[in-house]
Amino acid sequence: MTDGLLGIHHVTAITDDAARNYKFFTxxxxxxxxxxxxxxxxIQTYxxxxxxxxxxxxxxxxFFDFPNIPKGRRGTNSISRIGxxxxxxxxxxxxxxxxxEFGVKNDGIQELFEKKVLPFEEADGQRFQLFSDENDNGVAPGTPWKNGPVPEEKAVYGLGPIEITVSYFDDFKKLLGDVYKMKPIREEEDVTLLEVGEGGNGGQVILRKDETSPARQGxxxxxxxxxxxxxxxxxxxxxxKYNELGMGHSGNVNRFYFEALYTRIGDxxxxLSTDGPGFMGDEPYETLGESLSLPPFLESQREQIEAKIRPFNTKRS
Incomplete structure (x- = not known):
């Protein structure tokens, strides 16, 4: 028997400007x-x-920072919003x-599945949504950034429900249940809230039906x-399990900070990523993220990588 999923691990998006994106997030x-x-x-990209x-x-x-990549196109068959x-x-x-205060495009505080949410966008159009944990019970959050610009009692401290939009709604929902044991906990017309692991905001997927034009990555x-x-x-x-189900996959990929296994469900x-080893093993806590960190198998190429990659300053200490 396969051990179940514990919740959301991470979401990876594409930016047109790593430096601006860094300033926005921090x-x-x-x-x-x-x-x-x-x-x-x-390895020539951040x-x-x-x-x-x-x-x-x-x-x-x-975030991936692919130089000269075109702007993506919104549409169906995509991960449409990050929580x-x-x-x-x-x-x-x-x-x-x-x-x-900062001129960030947002839609004001709303309600979604009886939760308070705040949808907003970054400058490049990347869509996000803040979820309130006011009455949340489930996957535990993380620890707010202690030396950040936002008070700890207010700060973002974890990933919330991930929104996926597809045209093949019923088939996709069935696969999420059959393969990953995600359970529908709320169902409305053309939208379902599914839960995995201990559930709550850290273990949920919002699945929406949309039969318009497909999205294009960028x-x-x-x-x-x-x-x-x-x-x-x-x-x-x-x-x-993927082998038994006849699902194509990447095999185990060691990313140094975690191990990963990739597959494609439709588009x-x-x-799937392991909880460890994590990000604390190769840099001191005080200067985490301030310099270019390379996994051991890329360290021999540091000089070439640093010569090609576009530098930007992330020093805070």
Missing amino acids: EVLGMRLVKKTVNQDD HTFFADDVGSPGTDVT LRVPDDAALKYYQDRFE YGEVHHVSFRVKDHDTLKQWEE ILVE
Whole structure:
């Protein structure tokens, strides 16, 4: 029997400007840059990780910075919105005021599945949504950034429900249930809220039906979503399960900070990632994310990588 998923691990999106994206996430949202590294499949481009104070699994939004990539096109068959968690309704109001101060496009505080939410966008059109944990019970949040610009009692401290939009709604929902044991907990017309692991905001997917034109990946769009598994042995179980189901997959990919397994469900790239080793093993806590971090298998190429990659300053200490 395969051990179940524990919740959301991370979401990876595409930006057109790593430096602007860094300023937005650290100075406006108040999330910590816990790792500035490179895309291991395209080492001339950045891969940045924004998370809680110590890079806990289930708290990080990551970005690829592909030079000269065109703007993405919104549409169906895509991961359409990234969710982020804040402690309570008062924190949503704090961020609404903060977004007005910084000129961040937002739709005001709303209600979704009886939760208070605040939809907003980054400058490149990437769509997000803050979820209040006011009455949340489920996957535990992370630890707010202790030295960030947002008070700890208000700060983003984890990933919230991830929105996926597809034209093949019924088939996709069935696969989420059959393969990943996600359970529908709320169903409305053309939208279902599903839950995995301990549930709550840190373990939910919002599935929407949309039969319009397909999305096209580019900056401002999401690349993939990852769900948490306990460890190497659990990931191996999932690899065997994919084989039994006849699902194509990547095999175990060691990303140094975690191990990963990729498959595609329709048009959606789904990753499973181990909770460890994490982001604290190769840099001191005090200067986390301040310099270019490379996994050991890329360290011999540091000089070439640093010569090609576009530098930007992330020093805060």
